[in-house]
Amino acid sequence: MACAMIPLDEQQVTEATGPLGKERTLPALHPDRKEERCFVPYKPPPEDSSPAQVEEYLEHGKFITEDLDWLLALRHDKFWCQVVFDESLQKCLDSYLRHSPRGLDPSSLPSSPAVADMQRCIHRAVFMTFLRMATHKESKESFITPTVFGEIIYNNFLFDIPKILDLCVLFGKGNSQLLHKMIENIFTQQPCYYGDLDEAVLSVLQVLDTILAKCGLQCEGATAIEPLKLSEPSRPTAMTMSQQDLVDLVLYLCDTCTTIQAFLDIFPAACSTFHCHSFLNRLASFYEVAVPDIEKAVRKRNFDDKSLQEDLWRRVCHARRRMVEMAHLLLQHTCLQPILEGSENIQTFVEELLQHFTTFLPEKRFLLDYDEQFPIADDISLLQQAFPLLDETRTSYLLQGVEDAWDSIGRRRTQYRPQQT
Amino acid sequence: MSPPRLTGALRSFSTVSKQEDFTEEVYDLKTKRLKRQELFSREGLTWQKIVQFFTQHLEKAEQQAAAHELKSILQAAKQIVGTEHGQDTIESAAVFLFETFHNKDHVGHEETRAIKQMFGPFPSSAADASCAAVSRAVAPLGESQVEEFVRSQSSCRAPQRGSAFGRNITFSYDCYTLDPQEALPWAGGPEDETPGGGLDF
Numbered sequence: 001m002a003c004a005m006i007p008l009d010e011q012q013v014t015e016a017t018g019p020l021g022k023e024r025t026l027p028a029l030h031p032d033r034k035e036e037r038c039f040v041p042y043k044p045p046p047e048d049s050s051p052a053q054v055e056e057y058l059e060h061g062k063f064i065t066e067d068l069d070w071l072l073a074l075r076h077d078k079f080w081c082q083v084v085f086d087e088s089l090q091k092c093l094d095s096y097l098r099h100s101p102r103g104l105d106p107s108s109l110p111s112s113p114a115v116a117d118m119q120r121c122i123h124r125a126v127f128m129t130f131l132r133m134a135t136h137k138e139s140k141e142s143f144i145t146p147t148v149f150g151e152i153i154y155n156n157f158l159f160d161i162p163k164i165l166d167l168c169v170l171f172g173k174g175n176s177q178l179l180h181k182m183i184e185n186i187f188t189q190q191p192c193y194y195g196d197l198d199e200a201v202l203s204v205l206q207v208l209d210t211i212l213a214k215c216g217l218q219c220e221g222a223t224a225i226e227p228l229k230l231s232e233p234s235r236p237t238a239m240t241m242s243q244q245d246l247v248d249l250v251l252y253l254c255d256t257c258t259t260i261q262a263f264l265d266i267f268p269a270a271c272s273t274f275h276c277h278s279f280l281n282r283l284a285s286f287y288e289v290a291v292p293d294i295e296k297a298v299r300k301r302n303f304d305d306k307s308l309q310e311d312l313w314r315r316v317c318h319a320r321r322r323m324v325e326m327a328h329l330l331l332q333h334t335c336l337q338p339i340l341e342g343s344e345n346i347q348t349f350v351e352e353l354l355q356h357f358t359t360f361l362p363e364k365r366f367l368l369d370y371d372e373q374f375p376i377a378d379d380i381s382l383l384q385q386a387f388p389l390l391d392e393t394r395t396s397y398l399l400q401g402v403e404d405a406w407d408s409i410g411r412r413r414t415q416y417r418p419q420q421t
Numbered sequence: 422m423s424p425p426r427l428t429g430a431l432r433s434f435s436t437v438s439k440q441e442d443f444t445e446e447v448y449d450l451k452t453k454r455l456k457r458q459e460l461f462s463r464e465g466l467t468w469q470k471i472v473q474f475f476t477q478h479l480e481k482a483e484q485q486a487a488a489h490e491l492k493s494i495l496q497a498a499k500q501i502v503g504t505e506h507g508q509d510t511i512e513s514a515a516v517f518l519f520e521t522f523h524n525k526d527h528v529g530h531e532e533t534r535a536i537k538q539m540f541g542p543f544p545s546s547a548a549d550a551s552c553a554a555v556s557r558a559v560a561p562l563g564e565s566q567v568e569e570f571v572r573s574q575s576s577c578r579a580p581q582r583g584s585a586f587g588r589n590i591t592f593s594y595d596c597y598t599l600d601p602q603e604a605l606p607w608a609g610g611p612e613d614e615t616p617g618g619g620l621d622f
Contacts, residue, residue: 036456037456037460038448038452038453038456039448040448040449040450040453041447041448044423055534055537056450058534059450059534059537059538060450062538063450063453063457063538069585072585072586072587073584073585073586079586087446088446088447088448091447097428098423098426098428098429098432099423101423102596102597103596103597103598104597104598104599105423105424106424120594123594124587124592124594127592128586128587128590128592131586131587131590132586132587138586157438157439160437160438160439161431161435161437161438162428162431162432162437162438163428163438165427165428165431166428169428169597170596172597173593173595173596173597174592174593174594174595174596175592175593178590196437197437199435199436199437200431200435200437202435203430203431203434203435204427204431206434207427207430210430248424248425251424251425252424252425252426252427255424255425255426255427256427258597259426259427259428260427262597311599313604314599314601314603314604315599317603317604317605318599318600318603318604321603
């Protein structure tokens with residue numbers, strides 16, 4: 001039995017081992033203390049709902065829930081031995097994050113009530129397992145030294161940036177507070193995750209570039225695409241690519257935007273890392289260039305299946321909204337909030353915020369969609385109250401720019417939604 | 422196949438996650454069933470305890486009939502697990518059949534599923550035979566007596582849900598979905614009618 005009030009990473013246990021039951025002392029966190037359980041990887045619910053496939057899914061699901069329930073009922077020390085040293089457990093959890101259907105997936109509705117029930121059971125058990133894995137102190141007696149906890153989760157890839165993003169998009173809608181605590185604890189105890197996030201943001205920017213490139217477009221700041229030789233066939237665009245490619249492109253865009261927005265909403269501390277890579281400007285440019293092109297393709301291409309076309313349209317609208325929300329989150333947490341909180345370098349933040357709004361002016365589509373959801377005039381008004389020295393000429397210029405953009409399309413704002421600040 | 426995902430791209434093209442090792446073992450259902458059988462046989466009720474239970478609770482005259490039924494259960498278990506397995510495996514399977522059928526009078530869907538999950542595909546006649554044998558074996562005993570015996574012996578196998586991590590945590594099954602309210606009007610009308618009220622710059 002492990003000793004009380006000593007962190008798990010310093011505990012020793014004496015256990016009977018071997019056929020003769022000979023006693024030996026070993027660290028509480030030791031591979032020999034792991035149970036051979038053989039966790040099976042997760043497979044998503046079958047699409048065609050044939051009885052055989054449903055049976056197989058239910059069997060798989062039963063094994064997973066049974067094993068995760070067993071894991072969650074283990075004592076703290078045994079739980080961590082299993083988590084750290086059982087590769088099959090990590091594969092099982094990882095496979096769930098990768099393959100579990102998201103609410104946004106085209107066919108995310110389970111085929112039968114039994115499948116839906118099983119999916120819910122697995123969903124909860126996986127979340128609870130990650131929650132326990134993100135908790136370094138369960139009780140007064142059951143805890144791990146914070147720095148050692150940080151090393152354990154990082155060195156064993158118990159959490160990584162893709163997993164954290166998956167957790168946000170799978171569980172964030174209804175469990176945002178718990179997820180916030182989990183992710184905050186992970187980043188606090190292991191700051192190396194900020195470095196990984198930094199690298200991941202570069203990859204996210206590449207994803208945006210890839211989407212543009214697939215549409216035959218190029219974004220400011222993106223890697224230059226070599227000019228085409230005259231003899232080369234022209235690059236496909238959203239209008240000319242195959243229908244399946246267009247579907248994949250829209251799904252990819254939708255997933256990307258939902259994932260990043262969910263992550264930033266749940267863990268706003270990540271905004272500064274995105275901000276360092278001028279993500280906001282790249283996002284606005286991307287929006288301006290890609291959205292009209294993809295929208296046009298979805299609207300004007302000839303679809304045999306009209307319901308598919310309408311579904312794609314809803315996805316593009318969804319992605320648009322998430323991008324605007326992302327931009328707002330970034331502005332809110334990197335500029336507005338420090339200003340409203342009266343930070344030391346308030347003038348720098350004010351300057352940065354105004355600069356961002358100024359950069360939005362030529363990106364009319366983005367500007368108006370942003371203004372419609374989060375009126376820029378409201379933010380300027382807040383600024384004026386928090387920072388009375390604000391240059392009025394500049395703010396007037398900005399507000400006039402916004403009004404001119406609205407006038408140029410001959411339309412007024414359709415609705416105001418309350419700001420989420 | 423899953424739709425294209427951002428996290429899939431991050432896993433493939435960045436170095437922030439563990440690179441997949443395709444040589445590592447992934448357990449399939451067959452291996453998992455064998456492991457479950459092994460775990461089942463290690464804990465809780467044993468065949469010896471079942472034999473002992475009947476010996477202790479039946480009159481001498483009834484014991485012979487019970488022994489006959491227990492033998493039938495073993496025979497059915499042998500058909501289910503396959504003849505290549507040893508006596509321990511067969512007895513363990515017989516325990517499973519006894520636990521499954523001690524309070525059932527026929528082989529239902531749940532029982533079929535439970536047996537399949539433990540042993541894989543099996544002859545249904547063996548399940549029927551074992552179910553009938555268990556029913557006949559427990560008939561002379563009180564229902565509650567058998568129930569109490571099985572429950573007390575099997576309790577160490579079941580996970581201790583009362584103390585499981587997360588039991589008191591409120592969990593929401595809500596997930597991100599497409600919100601029809603967010604979609605801009607889909608006119609599908611004339612070419613010049615742009616969605617979003619004319620933002621086609």
